Amino acid sequence: xxxxxxxxxxxxxxxxxxxxxxxxxxxxxxxxxxxxxxxxxxxxxxxxxxxxxxxxxxxxxxxxxxxxxxxxxxxxxxxxxxxxxxxxxxxxxxxxxxxxxxxxxxxxxxxxxxxxxxxxxxxxxxxxxxxxxxxxxxxxxxxxxxx
Amino acid sequence: xxxxxxxxxxxxxxxxxxxxxxxxxxxxxxxxxxxxxxxxxxxxxxxxxxxxxxxxxxxxxxxxxxxxxxxxxxxxxxxxxxxxxxxxxxxxxxxxxxxxxxxxxxxxxxxxxxxxxxxxxxxxxxxxxxxxxxxxxxxxxxxxxxxxxxxxxxxxxxxxxxxxxxxxxxxxxxxxxxxxxxxxxxxxxxxxxxxxxxxxxxxxxxxxxxxxxxxxxxxxxxxxxxxxxxxxxxxxxxxxxxxxxxxxxxxxxxxxxxxxxxxxxxxxxxxxxxxxxxxxxxxxxxxxxxxxxxxxxxxxxxxxxxxxxxxxxxxxxxxxxxxxxxxxxxxxxxxxxxxxxxxxxxxxxxxxxxxxxxxxxxxxxxxxxxxxxxxxxxxxxxxxxxxxxxxxxxxxxxxxxxxxxxxxxxxxxxxxxxxxxxxxxxxxxxxxxxxxxxxxxxxxxxxxxxxxxxxxxxxxxxxxxxxxxxxxxxxxxxxxxxxxxxxxxxxxxxxxxxxxxxxxxxxxxxxxxxxxxxxxxxxxxxxxxxxxxxxxxxxxxxxxxxxxxxxxxxxxxxxxxxxxxxxxxxxxxxxxxxxxxxxxxxxxxxxxxxxxxxxxxxxxxxxxx
Numbered sequence: 222x223x224x225x226x227x228x229x230x231x232x233x234x235x236x237x238x239x240x241x242x243x244x245x246x247x248x249x250x251x252x253x254x255x256x257x258x259x260x261x262x263x264x265x266x267x268x269x270x271x272x273x274x275x276x277x278x279x280x281x282x283x284x285x286x287x288x289x290x291x292x293x294x295x296x297x298x299x300x301x302x303x304x305x306x307x308x309x310x311x312x313x314x315x316x317x318x319x320x321x322x323x324x325x326x327x328x329x330x331x332x333x334x335x336x337x338x339x340x341x342x343x344x345x346x347x348x349x350x351x352x353x354x355x356x357x358x359x360x361x362x363x364x365x366x367x368x
Numbered sequence: 369x370x371x372x373x374x375x376x377x378x379x380x381x382x383x384x385x386x387x388x389x390x391x392x393x394x395x396x397x398x399x400x401x402x403x404x405x406x407x408x409x410x411x412x413x414x415x416x417x418x419x420x421x422x423x424x425x426x427x428x429x430x431x432x433x434x435x436x437x438x439x440x441x442x443x444x445x446x447x448x449x450x451x452x453x454x455x456x457x458x459x460x461x462x463x464x465x466x467x468x469x470x471x472x473x474x475x476x477x478x479x480x481x482x483x484x485x486x487x488x489x490x491x492x493x494x495x496x497x498x499x500x501x502x503x504x505x506x507x508x509x510x511x512x513x514x515x516x517x518x519x520x521x522x523x524x525x526x527x528x529x530x531x532x533x534x535x536x537x538x539x540x541x542x543x544x545x546x547x548x549x550x551x552x553x554x555x556x557x558x559x560x561x562x563x564x565x566x567x568x569x570x571x572x573x574x575x576x577x578x579x580x581x582x583x584x585x586x587x588x589x590x591x592x593x594x595x596x597x598x599x600x601x602x603x604x605x606x607x608x609x610x611x612x613x614x615x616x617x618x619x620x621x622x623x624x625x626x627x628x629x630x631x632x633x634x635x636x637x638x639x640x641x642x643x644x645x646x647x648x649x650x651x652x653x654x655x656x657x658x659x660x661x662x663x664x665x666x667x668x669x670x671x672x673x674x675x676x677x678x679x680x681x682x683x684x685x686x687x688x689x690x691x692x693x694x695x696x697x698x699x700x701x702x703x704x705x706x707x708x709x710x711x712x713x714x715x716x717x718x719x720x721x722x723x724x725x726x727x728x729x730x731x732x733x734x735x736x737x738x739x740x741x742x743x744x745x746x747x748x749x750x751x752x753x754x755x756x757x758x759x760x761x762x763x764x765x766x767x768x769x770x771x772x773x774x775x776x777x778x779x780x781x782x783x784x785x786x787x788x789x790x791x792x793x794x795x796x797x798x799x800x801x802x803x804x805x806x807x808x809x810x811x812x813x814x815x816x817x818x819x820x821x822x823x824x825x826x827x828x829x830x831x832x833x834x835x836x837x838x839x840x841x842x843x844x845x846x847x848x849x850x851x852x853x854x855x856x857x858x859x860x861x862x863x864x865x866x867x868x869x870x871x872x873x874x875x876x877x878x879x880x881x882x883x884x885x886x887x888x889x890x891x892x893x894x895x896x897x898x899x900x901x902x903x904x905x906x907x908x909x910x911x912x913x914x915x916x917x918x919x920x921x922x923x924x925x926x927x928x929x930x931x932x933x934x935x936x937x938x939x940x941x942x943x944x945x946x947x948x949x950x951x952x953x954x955x956x957x958x959x960x961x962x963x964x965x966x967x968x969x970x971x972x973x974x975x976x977x
Contacts, residue, residue, distance in 0.1 A: 237774035244781070320769040325758075341773060344806060346780060348773065 230283040249353035261295025305334040394490040416462040468497040538584030776805035814941035833860035858896035884912035
């Protein structure tokens with residue numbers, strides 16, 4: 222892991238979920254290089270070096286995207302579609318973290334090439350451990366082409 | 369001894385007698401061999417032979433050949449033995465004509481009593497004979513007639529009664545003659561006779577008068593009667609002749625013909641028959657007359673005929689089935705059946721009015737189209753509603769769970785990180801907050817499951833229920849429950865249904881069985897199937913706590929619970945899901961239970977099968 226390298230892009234509009242996810246990642250010691258985007262547009266700008274992030278190289282990460290589906294401006298499915306349809310970013314693992322258990326969402330995510338689909342549990346302990354395990358898995362165990 | 373004077377007087381007398389005889393009769397004398405030796409003038413006149421042609425000739429010259437050999441032999445035997453013969457003989461004159469003579473042949477005898485010659489004295493009876501024969505012929509005609517021929521007096525007394533009358537009225541002539549004519553009149557027609565007699569007395573005829581008479585056996589007979597006056601030679605009316613003919617059969621046939629004719633006549637279907645060659649109308653019933661008031665006048669030019677002739681060209685040329693076709697006349701529709709009557713060269717047309725049927729068909733078509741449009745509209749509305757419901761579920765799923773996660777998560781964080789700083793009571797309440805949040809999460813999850821099951825499309829396929837139940841029991845992991853639970857699974861008939869949804873039904877019913885038998889040792893869960901009327905009824909029976917049947921109505925409602933949460937956990941959605949799935953399959957679900965005695969849940973999958 223390099224010093225300034227962004228490891229995680231966490232796309233989450235709900236401040237409660239954001240805080241709990243960040244806490245879980247911190248506790249799992251995975252929180253060193255986290256970029257937070259509060260809506261889909263911000264996420265897209267960051268990933269593709271646009272807008273506020275103009276000039277940022279697409280090649281510089283992130284290594285994992287944690288993506289909520291229901292987002293202001295550009296929704297999670299659209300973000301997923303853009304990442305997976307761009308050859309520069311399609312190798313980045315995307316983990317969808319969502320409250321939705323609805324079948325159409327799940328199916329659409331897999332069709333667009335999502336790497337994992339996690340339903341946020343109501344139970345806090347489960348939520349914390351799910352986030353921690355996921356982060357660990359994709360960051361440490363999964364060897365993406367960019368490492 | 370006679371004097372000369374006496375002799376002269378006798379001869380004169382003899383001469384006078386001969387003259388009288390010659391004036392009255394035909395006289396001929398033959399010898400023993402039958403040769404004519406004497407004829408008088410009358411003989412010559414009637415036989416048309418001259419005396420010269422007759423004298424010396426055999427008497428057989430005038431034989432007509434009419435009489436039988438025996439008759440002639442008897443004549444000769446009689447006179448040869450010296451006796452007188454009397455009889456009527458037909459002879460033939462010279463010109464071939466016949467004449468009848470009443471004949472007396474007297475043999476003149478010699479001293480030994482032997483015939484010497486024969487004297488034949490004849491009287492011409494030709495006219496009488498002819499009258500007799502004429503009468504005999506008339507009598508034969510009367511006797512052989514099938515018609516009743518009756519004579520009666522002006523007072524109405526029967527005088528003549530032929531065999532035809534005997535047959536028609538049943539009375540023998542002996543019984544009828546001398547009786548009044550009213551013998552054969554029915555009581556209500558007795559007056560007719562007075563009228564008839566009056567007309568006869570005036571010299572009028574009654575011709576072909578149709579009436580009713582009564583037979584001896586009481587049966588009535590329809591007759592046509594003709595009555596004519598009978599006059600004597602002086603022209604005085606002395607009686608009447610009556611000819612009666614049995615017209616019962618004719619009347620019956622006429623009535624039957626009329627009756628049969630009333631069928632086509634009263635048939636509401638227009639029926640027309642016309643000659644194919646000339647277009648001449650042979651028949652049209654009332655319905656046809658009403659439909660085409662001018663048809664008889666216009667037949668040949670009528671476009672109706674042209675159409676029929678065109679349609680039946682093949683039928684008339686060959687021999688085919690009757691032609692059927694549909695035509696429209698004056699705004700109404702008809703189904704025509706046209707047949708060709710080869711013997712008469714006529715076309716017969718039956719035209720059934722199918723206007724109402726056509727209209728009904730059109731209406732049905734219009735209704736169907738409207739119905740389809742409505743179904744399409746309703747489907748669209750339903751799809752829209754479904755879509756909204758999906759969006760709603762999505763919102764519930766996403767938006768309700770997020771704040772719940774916050775309540776739960778931050779309560780958890782407080783308990784985890786600040787537990788020491790909290791008093792016991794504070795910790796307890798925080799724990800309660802967390803449990804409440806968890807429970808709400810379960811409720812939301814179950815509600816979403818319920819909504820999703822209602823929405824999922826039903827994929828019917830053969831379902832092996834025995835295997836499905838075994839799968840569910842394995843997943844429920846009964847040995848892992850740490851208490852003795854005995855599951856008895858009987859033979860379960862397969863059915864047509866959605867295996868995913870039916871598995872949910874078995875899961876919910878079996879897990880209920882497990883849950884509500886807590887505390888029973890051993891807990892027994894029985895699964896079976898019965899088909900009392902051919903319809904498969906599945907059941908799950910347990911020996912658990914059961915419930916009071918007065919609450920049975922609440923069993924299948926969403927969030928309805930019959931037990932407190934402290935006794936048995938749960939959200940009250942499981943049975944609502946069961947009912948929803950079963951109803952979507954077209955089946956029924958119901959329960960029977962008693963508190964403390966366990967419960968049985970029954971369901972069917974396919975209605976009536």
